[in-house]
Amino acid sequence: MDRWQYAAVLAACVVITLPLEVILGARVYRRPARLALTLVPVVLVFAVWDLLAARRGHWWWSPDQVVGVHLAGLPIEELLFFLVVPICAVLTYEVLGSGRETPRGR
Amino acid sequence: MAAEYTIAAIAAPAAVVALELLIFRTGLFRQARYWITLAIALAFQLPVDGWLTRAGRPIVRYSAAATSGLRFPWHIPVEDFGFGFALVTLTLLLWRRQAVQAEHDRG
Numbered sequence: 001m002d003r004w005q006y007a008a009v010l011a012a013c014v015v016i017t018l019p020l021e022v023i024l025g026a027r028v029y030r031r032p033a034r035l036a037l038t039l040v041p042v043v044l045v046f047a048v049w050d051l052l053a054a055r056r057g058h059w060w061w062s063p064d065q066v067v068g069v070h071l072a073g074l075p076i077e078e079l080l081f082f083l084v085v086p087i088c089a090v091l092t093y094e095v096l097g098s099g100r101e102t103p104r105g106r
Numbered sequence: 107m108a109a110e111y112t113i114a115a116i117a118a119p120a121a122v123v124a125l126e127l128l129i130f131r132t133g134l135f136r137q138a139r140y141w142i143t144l145a146i147a148l149a150f151q152l153p154v155d156g157w158l159t160r161a162g163r164p165i166v167r168y169s170a171a172a173t174s175g176l177r178f179p180w181h182i183p184v185e186d187f188g189f190g191f192a193l194v195t196l197t198l199l200l201w202r203r204q205a206v207q208a209e210h211d212r213g
Contacts (some may be wrong), residue, residue: 006165009154038200046193049114058111058172065165085147085190086197092146093198096139 005065006077010084017088026094028087038090043082050074050082111172115188122195132202140198147194148187155182155190 020026028035051073053059061075069076126134134140158165161181168183176184 006158009157009165013150013154034201034204037204038197041200042193042197045196049118053111053114053172056110056172057169058114059166059168062163062165062167065163082193085193088150089143089147089194089197090201093139093143093201096142 002064003067006061006075007067007080010077010080013084013088017091020091020095024095026091028091028094035087035090039083039086042086043079046082047072047074047079050078109172109174111168111183111185112174115185118192119188119195122192122199125196126199130199130203132199132206134195134199134202143198144191144194147190151187151190152179152182155186156180159183159186 021029054074061078066075066077071079123135126132156179159168159177159181164181173183173185178184
């Protein structure tokens, strides 16, 4: 079960924030295009940072606590982290706005 | 020579703030809900990051040379809070920008 340590943390984040969408009506998962346009640049920027940092030895992952699947040189969990955490943040932000936007950008 | 992750953890939040103030100008920083979201994200970063970096058997390990060595609370490298701020703020900027642009397009 140790190999699922990191994945389990991410799963917990998804499960804990799911009621924000389902019960409190955050409407984040239900706006997939807007969500994708938000996530794609975030994943790109942070995956590149992560990859460079890992290459330069800033940090590394305990091999016995990740599932062992790697994509672009990073553990799959690390890439999922860059999806899960932003989604949790947007869910929180949307719930606080009661689903209504009042854009006043200049 | 300052530690590389320490520099990145300061530069990334600064870059994200500059992106908003100089280019995007979505008004995100004037929204109470942004600051509350940030506070909630920080509250969740403590148990999540705390577990990932926990003492004894951390899931993520950090180079002593790349970090300042400051770890708080528990074993979380303080640099991670700069990383988290940049991640959450960039996300909310991009999310909000689309609403602002849609509003603008409608006139």
